[in-house]
Amino acid sequence: MHQKPYILPLVFGILALICLGIAPYLVFVYAGIEKEMGLAQKIFYYHVPSAFSMFLGSFLCFVFSIFYLWKRDKNCDLWAACSAEVSLLFGTLVLITGAIWAKPIWGAWWVWDAQLTLTLILWLILAAYHMLRAYLEDPVQSARFRAVLGIIGFLNVPFIHYATKLWRTHHPEVVRGEEISLPPDMKAAFFFCVITFFALFFALLFKRVSLAKAQNELESLKAEI
């Protein structure tokens, strides 16, 4: 009989909670207020880590999708699907917070800029992935289609990251190669927020995976009866 797999979500959940307690101090007190953008710049501390979490989810989905197509292991499909779902959550946050930042700074909620459009495309791919899982009845066919979609989705990520170099975009370029063009106080707050969001990402991912495994177990028990 399986036990409730609590450990990993718990460890990352506690880590995320501790970080979440410290992050607001760094963002609102320690890091200074940017002169031109004012408080709207503070959105950046959660917007960019949300984007990194979205990329991380897409990367995990990509890796597990390749393994699924190679090994046909249902566990790989499960991990890919859970990564895509959590990635979709963070992707939604990226698009919403980006629009809220853009309104006071650019004067528009949305512009058809290369980086924004590519991010929207990745979000749409993740949404399509989720819909395929929900609507395709044949589980093997669904897993195969989703694996292909998961791979295509991640191929978009390098273009999003390098969009500010490849095309003329409105989007500010904060990360230049390996350097981050920020004052030290803002840089410290930013890195801490990245760690916080990664902890949060893994806490949600492990929780989602344990739920999916329990769902599978329930279905197989029902089939036995």
Next chain:
Amino acid sequence: MQHLEYMTAAYIIIWVAILLYFLSLSKCEKAIWEELRELRATITKDNPS
């Protein structure tokens, strides 16, 4: 306090979305484990050996 309303809106949306997702996972997980426990109990009762 330039653009305070935008910053507040962004932070509220982030935390509400993450909290709602977490709560929906917890609710779903609780229901599944409850059902699993009942099913296991039924199977054990039917096959005591």
